[in-house]
Amino acid sequence: MNTAYSSSPPERLIELSDIYKIYGEGLESEVRALDGVSLTIDRGEFTAIIGSSGSGKSTMMNILGCLDLPTYGEYYLHDELVSSLSDQELSNIRNREIGFIFQGFNLIPALTALENVELPLIYSGAGRRARKDAKDLYGADAKLMTSRQELAYAALEKVGIDHRANHKPSEMSGGQQQRVAIARAIVTNPPLILADEPTGNLDSHTTEDVMRILRDLHAAGSTVVLITHDRDIAASADRAIRLLDGRIVYDSKRDGDDGSNGDPLGTMGAPRKGVSA
Numbered sequence: 205m206n207t208a209y210s211s212s213p214p215e216r217l218i219e220l221s222d223i224y225k226i227y228g229e230g231l232e233s234e235v236r237a238l239d240g241v242s243l244t245i246d247r248g249e250f251t252a253i254i255g256s257s258g259s260g261k262s263t264m265m266n267i268l269g270c271l272d273l274p275t276y277g278e279y280y281l282h283d284e285l286v287s288s289l290s291d292q293e294l295s296n297i298r299n300r301e302i303g304f305i306f307q308g309f310n311l312i313p314a315l316t317a318l319e320n321v322e323l324p325l326i327y328s329g330a331g332r333r334a335r336k337d338a339k340d341l342y343g344a345d346a347k348l349m350t351s352r353q354e355l356a357y358a359a360l361e362k363v364g365i366d367h368r369a370n371h372k373p374s375e376m377s378g379g380q381q382q383r384v385a386i387a388r389a390i391v392t393n394p395p396l397i398l399a400d401e402p403t404g405n406l407d408s409h410t411t412e413d414v415m416r417i418l419r420d421l422h423a424a425g426s427t428v429v430l431i432t433h434d435r436d437i438a439a440s441a442d443r444a445i446r447l448l449d450g451r452i453v454y455d456s457k458r459d460g461d462d463g464s465n466g467d468p469l470g471t472m473g474a475p476r477k478g479v480s481a
């Protein structure tokens with residue numbers, strides 16, 4: 205198990221307590237997308253979420269990412285009870301705490317790579333703060349206008365795609381677009397990175413590039429939660445959690461990852477009976 209912490213005790217970043225997400229409640233068509241999930245994730249962990257189609261992975265990610273609220277249950281992020289916050293407060297938390305990476309990249313087609321990466325800075329006001337810092341440091345004559353661009357450019361540089369800064373998404377390959385999307389996710393330096401099948405649209409070579417970037421971010425201190433169908437990727441994470449029918453049926457941190465449980469990752473790609481995703 206990769207849970208040995210040598211010096212300070214682990215700091216809890218995420219706590220889900222008996223979380224339910226129920227669609228179509230009260231109707232015959234009720235779907236328990238999450239069915240009583242309890243989970244804690246410490247700061248600095250690299251966790252893979254696996255499970256067949258329809259098992260509740262994206263639902264869990266949307267709740268972790270404060271994009272959606274549970275029907276029942278409590279979610280604490282940084283000891284803050286997220287599940288009781290208003291839309292505006294949730295949006296502030298998302299901007300401050302979370303970087304998202306999606307399978308389909310979700311870049312804005314009309315904007316260049318640089319402009320896409322600048323967007324979270326505009327939403328969070330980080331650009332304004334950076335400009336104020338620059339003004340305090342260098343006085344009114346500083347090149348204030350560029351500081352947001354500089355932050356965005358630095359993020360592009362970090363993931364090795366700065367040479368495409370002025371290209372639009374349609375002018376880039378899938379792997380290049382995903383790098384831009386990762387730059388957008390990390391530009392505000394959020395403690396938590398959530399990635400929902402980030403390599404699902406990529407070939408194996410590009411998948412390895414993207415995974416290397418995520419591992420580097422993790423090594424630099426980020427907490428990463430990654431949904432994947434790829435067994436090798438799941439096996440390479442610190443921790444693998446398997447969902448089935450909205451429940452956690454395997455957690456390598458709890459159940460061990462020494463293979464004594466049979467092949468807990470083995471059935472993750474199997475289709476779920478009677479459910480279309």
Ligand SMILES: Nc1ncnc2c1ncn2[C@@H]1O[C@H](COP(=O)(O)OP(=O)(O)OP(=O)(O)O)[C@@H](O)[C@H]1O
Nearest residue numbers: 227235237256257258259260261262263264480481
């Ligand atoms: N808005 C919704 N309304 C009704 N049912 C939903 C809604 N969103 C998800 N579901 C259902 O909840 C269950 C879990 O869906 P979810 O998207 O979390 O699965 P997933 O594990 O991410 O699957 P995939 O691997 O296909 O992405 C599924 O049965 C799905 O049909």
Ligand SMILES: [Mg+2]
Nearest residue numbers: 261262263400
């Ligand atoms: Mg999904």
